[in-house]
Amino acid sequence: MSRIGVFVCHCGENISRTVDVEKVAAEAGRLFGVAYTCDYKYMCSDPGQNLLKKAVAEHKLEGIVVAACSPRMHEKTFRNAAKAAGVNPFLCEMANIREHCSWVHEDRDEATAKAIDIVTMMVERVKRNKKLQPITVPVTKKALIIGGGIAGIQSALDIADSGHQVVLVEREPSIGGHMAQLSETFPTLDCSQCIMTPKMVDVVNHPNITLHTYAEIEAVEGYIGNFQVKVRKKARSVDMAKCTGCGVCMAKCPQKKIPNSFDKNLGFRPAIYVPFPQAVPNTPVIDRENCTWFKTGKCGVCQKVCGPGAVDYTQEDEIVVEQVGAVVVATGFQLYDIGPKPAGSAIEGYGEFGYGTIPDVIDGLTFERLASASGPTGGKIVRPSDGAEPKSVVFVQCVGSRAREKGISYCSKICCMYTAKHTMLYKHKVHDGQAYVFFMDARTPGKGYDEFWRRSIEEEEAVYIRGMVSRLYQKGDKVVVMGSDVHIGVQVEIEADLVVLATAVQPREGADTLAQKLGISYDKYHFYSEAHAKLRPVECATAGIYLAGACQGPKDIPDTVSQASAAAAKVMTLFARNELEREPIVAKVNERFCVGCLACRKVCPYGAVEEKEIRDRSGNLIKVVAYVNPGVCGGCGTCQATCPSKSVELDGYTDEQIMAMIEAL
């Protein structure tokens, strides 16, 4: 190919400030095979693109190099423009003279020389580019949602309402997540159960939603539009088809004193249980670790009393395989466990707060259960140690959050607001009680949020003390809070009846393992990473996988629901098409030279390489070679670098092209 056009962009001043763009265009014009060059202030704008289209027509261009920003930014834009001008889009390439050049250099002459080099290399590459056709893959219009908190529920309902099938997988016996545990919710103080449980019922009744509770993701294979997911449904020991949810088994089970983790262990449950009365589905599970039958082979009471005969001790884990086209990950968060430092953890503990040893030091979620009308105390706020009504309560914010020296530097975002809420709930129930709050900053951005916080101070008379707490200790039946008030520069001590710690929001235990199964990335704290912090906040870098809720970063309910609906909208956009176009930058095996060592299969991070048998007409096996499934290939080129016989190459990145680019330097 020998008629190439080079279009050099100023990017406002982003490039032209350090690179002499006119010189780059002039030098490019001297290159063998370049038929046209120009420069323009904003190449990506409408006039810029028209410039390109006009030049193609006037100069009969056969290949295009746009010297501008990163291909991640505008490759698509310019390839579309090329296509509109009648040039195969894969004959259009970007020479990145912004991120790789003007932004990182200061010296104008050197930067200009480098920009010329970059353009020269891309010209050599485009000369050797082949016309490629996009690959199409079919789309399975069924979505998998992992996690049944408010995020997963919202996404599931939105997608199901649009007419598509949804599979919702929840690890616990019931959906609902944290929101089902909350009492009333900021900023309006509406009852969490009242707004949550109807949605849970909608999920179980929705004709388009298949619900797997007490289930986990075992394995995920495939790619956008075509995932195969293995779901392990843990043995419930109760037949869901037969159980009517009457609850007789729970009433008769002799094991009554098992701490209920849903109630933060303040209340008890039997061995056959639903975590809370409004659970969805309302089918109990047997907790085999605590069930007498499973421990000793005796008992069997629940089976005897169950009218429909639903109790089944022989049930085993079941693996269900689902074919889906998109995945929404909504596994939520957990609260930081504030005990002493766990062995091997990068995050320091808070042994000095005595959480776990001083009974009246609790976390925010425990306070929610105490304040909840459906909680273990029926909504009466009492001290765990002796059941007395606490007359002074100290709330401590930022425990674990924003504490670099303890290992977590981020802000947990929700605790300022829920602590303000806690002081209100407390004052509403204990009129003569006094709430104190130790805080570093009050972070209340959000509609109606600052007003809410002010109300806790001005109307509910919470005393806010700006400073940190260093230690908590038991003194008689009080908990002494040692802290500082930085506004007046003194150390303060408060003898409290109850201390509530607003502990850091962390991703769920096992978030990393799930991410590895899905092939998505996560940050050092194990929050899942979005593809772009600003412009692609609900998509993973892995195509076809979306994020919703607190698994991506600390979030309150309004933010969680917004993101969940956004993720659902992305899934619906995907499902609006019957076929997907994928970039044809995939590896191809030269079957003549391939020796079938399959070294490529070992290194392929996408699992795209398969074995292929080559047979003659009468069906005799001639040889085995590698085959790259174009739908799965991620175009990373690892196989190309590995192949000892040089028989696998990436379209658009052949060895010949790369060598030509190097030689052009």
Added chain:
Amino acid sequence: MTPAKNILNYSYYPGCSLHASAKEYDESTRGLFKALKIGLHEVPDWLCCGATPAHNVDELLSLSLCAKNLELSNQVDGDLAVACAACFSRLKVTQHRLAENEEKRHQVAYALDAPLALDKPVKHLLEILATDFGLDRLAAAVQKPLSGLKVACYYGCLLTRPPDVPELDDCEDPSIMERVIGATGAETVSWSHRMECCGANFTLSRPGVVLKLSGEILASAKRGGADCIMVACPLCHGNLDIRQKEIEEASGRHYGMPVFYMTQLLALAAGVSTSKLGFGSMMVSPVSLLKEKGLL
């Protein structure tokens, strides 16, 4: 004792206090190490670490003093054993600061007019006993178990802080003292003020502060049910022991709480003769307590 017979060998930086007001800390340390067959060889010509005053007025001076001591310590083989919590802190802080700051490294090298030699591991006695020697061996060396003695282990501000410097134990919730003295059979009490400040060198400029802060520590130890307090710092010892009578007068409360250096109790348990433990120089006499527990 020749080094060959010892199980472990250390160079030893006693620091000024251990040659003066805290002689009993020094004596009991030497006694204990001898009984445990751990070699301890004092660094010749060591200097003052600069303590609190130096780093308050001139950081370069403070870093240079400690850097010089680290250089001197290379005359003797073995990691550097330190007893005083303040000296330990200064030496560790110096290693830390100089490791992370090239400019300061140049300044200190210029001040000392010699290349820096900062790499010798600095170890507090607690670390030597708990980790290098080991708690099992320590327990096995006990001749006079301290069972029945209720000890409040007092860390003070410097042993474990700031977070990333001493690397001795969890910074705010340590247990190394309890583990070490626990090996002798002593009972350790759980109490609130083991990490609070005693007032430190305000003892000279504003004794009122010390009476209040140290008073709270004594009150907390008493509340926790302790018979005595165990410390690893001469300054804490001074505030809790020497000032105890004044604290009692100011607060109208009686404590009568003996304050031991950790090595006094450990050496006692290891069977070192009581004449070498300096009990006589304690202001709050431990004699009746130790007699009552059958340890004297």
